[in-house]
Amino acid sequence: MKLKSILQNRFCISVSVLLIGFIGFGQKKIKPKAEFVSELMAKMTVDEKIYQLVQFSSDGTITGPKQGENYITRIEQGKVGSVLNAYGAENTRKIQEINMKNSRLKIPLLFGFDVIHGYKTIFPINLAMASSFDPSAVELAAKVAAAEASSAGVHWTFAPMVDIARDARWGRISEGSGEDTYLGIQMAKANVRGFQGSDFSKANTVLACAKHFAAYGAAESGRDYNTVDMSERVLRETYLPPFKAATEAGVKTFMASFNEISGVPSTANKHLLRNILKGEWNFDGMVVSDYTGVNEMIAHGFAKNDQDAAQLAINAGLDMDMVGATFMTTLKKSYDEGKVSIETINDACKRVLDVKYDLGLFEDPYRYSDAKREKETIYKPEFLEASLEVAKKSIVLLKNDRNVLPLKKEQKIAFVGPLCEDDYHIIGSWAALGDRQGYAVSVKEGVQKLLGNSAKVTFDKGVEIEGNKRDGLQQALDNAKNADVIVAVMGELENMSGEAASRTNLDLPGIQKEFLMELKKLGKPIVLVLMNGRPLTLSWEDQNIDAILETWWTGTRGGDAIAQTLFGQNNPSAKLPVSFPRNVGQLPLYYNAKNTGRPYLGPKDPEQRFKSRYLDVDNSALYPFGYGLSYTTFAYSDLKLSSNKIGFGQKLAISVTVSNTGNYDGVETVQLYVKDEVGSVTRPVRELKGFQKVALKKGEKKTVSFELTSDDLRFYGLDMKFSAEAGDFSVFVGGSSTADLNAKFELAE
Ligand code: GLC
DSSP states (O other): OHHHHHHHHHHHHHHHHHHHHHHHHHSOOOOOHHHHHHHHHHHOOHHHHHHTTEEEEOSSSOOSSOOSSOHHHHHHTTOOSEEESOOSHHHHHHHHHHHHHHOTTOOOOEEEEOOSSOSSSOOOOHHHHHHTTOHHHHHHHHHHHHHHHHHTTOOEEOOOBOOOOOOTTSGGGGGSOOSOHHHHHHHHHHHHHHHHOSOTTSTTOOBOEEEEETTGGGOGGGOTTOOBOOOHHHIIIIISHHHHHHHHTTOOEEEEOSSEETTEEGGGOHIIIIIIIIIITOOOSEEEOOTTTTTHHHHHTSOSSHHHHHHHHHHHTOOBEESOOHHHHHHHHHHHTTSSOHHHHHHHHHHHHHHHHHTTTTTOTTTTOOHHHHHHHTTOHHHHHHHHHHHHTTOEEEEEGGGOOSOOTTSEEEEESTTTTOSSGGGOSSOTTOOOTTTSOOHHHHHHHHHOTTSEEEEEOOSOSSSOOOTTHHHHHHHHHTOSEEEEEEEOOGGGSSTTOOOSOOSOSTTHHHHHHHHHTTTOOEEEEEEOSSOOOOHHHHHHOSEEEEOOOOOTTHHHHHHHHHTTSSOOOOOOSSOBOSSGGGOSOOSSOBOOSSBOOGGGOSOOSSSBOOSSSOSSOSBOTTOOBOSSOEEEEEEEESOSEEETTOEEEEEEEEEEOSSSOEEEEEEEEEEESOOSSOOBSOEEEEEEEEEEOTTOEEEEEEEEEGGGGOEEOTTOOEEOOOEEEEEEEESSTTOOEEEEEEEEO
């Protein structure tokens, strides 16, 4: 017996030694990055270096104007460094095999794709996730997206979109984290952490991409791709910080934006790309253009032709040409003509090879293209649960008169509206490979799952989202007439926000508002459930509808999240990351505006005429930044500062008591705002400097603390130095940007 066990042990040991040896041998050990990349580049021709800077789209999801010659042909010619819109373990493996067969030096392709709020398991749109004011929720969503995408051959996502947006006419406000820089910074870092993780050698993470650099959201009139013109101060104080935060979080790539800034397109903006990003911020990653952004500089009137555009771009610090074919067809000529140096080409090529090395592609070009892992990873139950949990945190309660919400299961409820049965639009735009019809959970499915078939509920669309078809109206009204409460599920089409989706009329589209007016005549309590990708103008609804839930686009489990919120299993806790205007004429509209020399104090202002105001609408937002209700109520008291004076570098402790004064357990987002009373340049009326979510059982109270130092008070003064200035400050603490509980302190030299 003993001999046998000894032999068995010896056999196991020798097998495991062999196995370790084989695995070790199997995974070709390569030299450290700097050495490996420089040795590789030493073997590369100028053409081969240029081809690393070339990206083409596969035949997958096209996200811009269709381009000419087939990308496979170009790969066979060894002229491609990266492919976007290719996904799927088998598909990417096949494309990589073509490349590796034709690449003289066996340099792998880099696969990029827009995985913005999920790959297959779709999370709420980013504007919705920003409403959660919960960076950990955003990080979780990015982590799940990376796990699914990387299992399907995707190496690189073109996310997070970190553009600050203050104009709801701009459709891409849906893709970012709203109007506030501080919130934008937190969400940018959370996204990068989620997508990239802390160790690239792990195959369940992807390269992130901070986009669109920069100030794309400041397009004049909210019209996509339009001109941006702003001071260096506004650029640096409002629009750049989330990008800087992304670099500090280790983001490996950037995407240049389509727009110009004060006359210079970002794609060839040396000040932006070389001076700030690669200079001041010391960014060692790679910058890709947006889709044909290089070519478009001809239309901008900034370049004469493709060759001019390409040499301007690469000399300004752009490293990769997305789809435009300008680097592929003209850079060698520019090099031969001395317009582009070998140092510039080497720098760009090195940056591309570095990220390929980081991903482990030189060791194994197919490590992300593993069909078995893809099958095991996509739609994991825990991913779908995560999507539901994040969606529940992203729903904003805007109004709840007479506590119409939460609904009761025994009520007779008429669900109406074009989106009450929708399982297509609910996952929003930029939804990668998210399954829509038949997979995403609609409100109808969510309600039926929750209530079972015993429920007395009806579902009637009544009208469409756009157009004025009325053939379903009467049936909907008849069912509504017999109900105890009406739930109208209305909003936009998913493609009414997102890219190339600017709108000038932000009322509910089509005849939805007219339908609401008909429902109103029935004299029943009405709940409006909104599904939309941007703030809408809701003045009539605010005056006439009892309860309003802003759900944005809630993703694959959206219907479950909305149903659980409507019936109270989920107490809404989200806050608005963007201001809702009273009408579109107020835009751009944002809470952290300047006071002006003639600030209008509203109806109580003794001077009603010669003030900075409109004759037809109040200056304030209908629903302000940071606003959101709960099924319970919260009260703030005992705001205390550790001192009424601090020196530079000294800490100021701030504490406040928050009480749950209602009948439901709930979560409040406690917000800290600061006003710099006087500066060497004018300062905003207040700025968000901190937020904390606090869970409170009914009747419970807690003390919430914040800390400030002079570093938190810095801005670009008259001398354009980023520093704090001595003087008087006010702090405001509360549940929205209109919080009035305040205290004062002095920052003294
Ligand atoms: C699009 C978008 C950008 C996206 C890129 C690739 O035009 O502007 O956000 O990442 O093309 O699809």
